[in-house]
Amino acid sequence: MYEIRFHGRGGQGAVMAAQSLADAAVRSGFHAQAFPYFGAERRGAPVQAYARIDTKKVRTKSQVYNPDLLVIMDESLSELADIAAGLKPDGRVVMNTTKRPEEVDLGKGVDAVCGTVDASALALEVLKMPVVNTSMLGALARVWDVVPLESIVEAIEDRFGEKLGTRAGILNGEAARTAYDSTIIGRTLGRKEYGKLAEWAPAWNEIPIGNSLRSETRDGVAVGPASSSQNLTGRWKWSTPRYDREKCIRCLRCWWSCPDSAVIRLDDDYMRWDMDHCKGCGICADICPVNAIEMVQGAHTW
Amino acid sequence: MNRMSSMKDVPREDMLIHGHGACPGCGYAATAKNIAKMLGPNTVVYVPASCLVVFGALYPISSWKIPYFFTAFENTGAVTAGIKAALRRRGVDATVVGMAGDGGTFDIGLQALSGAAERNEDVIYVCLDNEAYMNTGIQRSSATPFGAWTTTTPVGQVVKGNRYFKKDIARIVADHNVPYVATLSVAHFTDFVRKVQKAKETKGFRFLHCLTPCIPGWRIEPSKGVSINRLAVDTGMWTLYEVVNGVPKVTYKPKTIVPVTEYLKLQGRFKHMSEEDILTLQGWLCEKWRAHYGEEPGSPPCPVPVHEEVLAHDGDPLYGI
Numbered sequence: 263m264y265e266i267r268f269h270g271r272g273g274q275g276a277v278m279a280a281q282s283l284a285d286a287a288v289r290s291g292f293h294a295q296a297f298p299y300f301g302a303e304r305r306g307a308p309v310q311a312y313a314r315i316d317t318k319k320v321r322t323k324s325q326v327y328n329p330d331l332l333v334i335m336d337e338s339l340s341e342l343a344d345i346a347a348g349l350k351p352d353g354r355v356v357m358n359t360t361k362r363p364e365e366v367d368l369g370k371g372v373d374a375v376c377g378t379v380d381a382s383a384l385a386l387e388v389l390k391m392p393v394v395n396t397s398m399l400g401a402l403a404r405v406w407d408v409v410p411l412e413s414i415v416e417a418i419e420d421r422f423g424e425k426l427g428t429r430a431g432i433l434n435g436e437a438a439r440t441a442y443d444s445t446i447i448g449r450t451l452g453r454k455e456y457g458k459l460a461e462w463a464p465a466w467n468e469i470p471i472g473n474s475l476r477s478e479t480r481d482g483v484a485v486g487p488a489s490s491s492q493n494l495t496g497r498w499k500w501s502t503p504r505y506d507r508e509k510c511i512r513c514l515r516c517w518w519s520c521p522d523s524a525v526i527r528l529d530d531d532y533m534r535w536d537m538d539h540c541k542g543c544g545i546c547a548d549i550c551p552v553n554a555i556e557m558v559q560g561a562h563t564w
Numbered sequence: 565m566n567r568m569s570s571m572k573d574v575p576r577e578d579m580l581i582h583g584h585g586a587c588p589g590c591g592y593a594a595t596a597k598n599i600a601k602m603l604g605p606n607t608v609v610y611v612p613a614s615c616l617v618v619f620g621a622l623y624p625i626s627s628w629k630i631p632y633f634f635t636a637f638e639n640t641g642a643v644t645a646g647i648k649a650a651l652r653r654r655g656v657d658a659t660v661v662g663m664a665g666d667g668g669t670f671d672i673g674l675q676a677l678s679g680a681a682e683r684n685e686d687v688i689y690v691c692l693d694n695e696a697y698m699n700t701g702i703q704r705s706s707a708t709p710f711g712a713w714t715t716t717t718p719v720g721q722v723v724k725g726n727r728y729f730k731k732d733i734a735r736i737v738a739d740h741n742v743p744y745v746a747t748l749s750v751a752h753f754t755d756f757v758r759k760v761q762k763a764k765e766t767k768g769f770r771f772l773h774c775l776t777p778c779i780p781g782w783r784i785e786p787s788k789g790v791s792i793n794r795l796a797v798d799t800g801m802w803t804l805y806e807v808v809n810g811v812p813k814v815t816y817k818p819k820t821i822v823p824v825t826e827y828l829k830l831q832g833r834f835k836h837m838s839e840e841d842i843l844t845l846q847g848w849l850c851e852k853w854r855a856h857y858g859e860e861p862g863s864p865p866c867p868v869p870v871h872e873e874v875l876a877h878d879g880d881p882l883y884g885i
Binding site: 515 | 571574576581583585587588589590593594623625626627628629630750751753780786790791
């Protein structure tokens, strides 16, 4: 039995990728299953999806703990946690990154065949939107030859075609083929060590009466009111606002409309952007009456 | 205490701070942030099950700077009333606000809301209306507009999308004879500021109904998360008014009615809609416009109504004699 684990962010299509792979496997004569990890449904959150492929009926229904193949759709996930945990000794990795396989570091103990592809750029080029699932499936076919590319493209065209229209299906198939051709195959050797996961999980007798917490630090984690500023949600963005102070008329609309309080109103009513928390949604650029804000492709920290 | 009348007067300090986990471009977060900011530090916030629970505070990490409380889905009215009673008993004078979603207000929380409104509890009830159960993955609520796709009103061969019209919750609450009811849109900021300020200084039960766009649920571009509210008001899908002690007053009226297609075409949840369905929705909107603003909407998109002579009792002149 082959087990595949997809790591992505909400909105990248990890679930559709797992389903399409299972579909493709069935088309090639295998039995397969695919399902997501259940969590809150929102964009940008780390998500997982799983697929199992076997020559006989798949009876296991659990999550995948020891994958044969790891598909990493967002590079920054590997900085947050040890996502390669449980990878089998002869396992393989497909990763969406601009790096070469030798430069990829998934933590000590990982020594695996690795394919890298710049799926984000590729998806923007072919699909005109940063949804990388189909490109990653193309790269997957190159790294791992159990399910052939033709079945995958067929499954993508059918699944996406049915849901989003024939043209979208063909475009997504195209994205998979392009990614197949531009994947670089090499070997990754993990070096870095992940620290103990910074998470304060209290036992029942440690929970304060009434469950209320003060603003404090426990085991290196800020807890209580206003502790979320430690979450650097700025890592989610794929486009960055650029602010032109000369054009600004200080109407405050961007400051008012920013859902993430990432636009900081200075004492003189000009603005400053908090790039650690800006998610790059583009509301500020959309609402600006004088076009003093423009969205620039990519994550920048100016 | 300074009175806020425009965006310039709103304080810089946030009560719902950055680092929360809402989707990029979340209208829900933008609205909640601004209401919390205006209510200030002397506030207790209660949130039932909704997106705001998931992105605002997951124990032990919280985005709120103010005391925050969370229990079950259906009891926003009851819990806020209880918090207020406890504070009164302790001699603390603080604003108590409950921020529920549309599911927690229109459907599940309706009885507790009605009870609190009937007793005229001294709390602010904010309904952040994103027109479906978005947190659990886009299921229909009674706030979902006609024709919209959700996972429980799918687009099939015969029935395409939601078949029911949106419930007018603000009117239901206003009919409880509460001191203050208002509808808000985060894109109409001056109107927004004035209404929240009014709610803040009123005593008794106050109800604020806010339209909050949902990026994945409405299938819209993240950058449209606030500006789409302008179109919602211009097309009549959303109307801005307040009811002070039972007296309704329109606070903002668009110059002319914009065809509803302008609003629909930006949203993936409406893209399947047939000509016939759009006409039905447009007709409903025209009726709403007439009833709400008390004047004829422009034609097109609204047909001029034909006033047929109503013959009572099928034209029988001797009826009732």
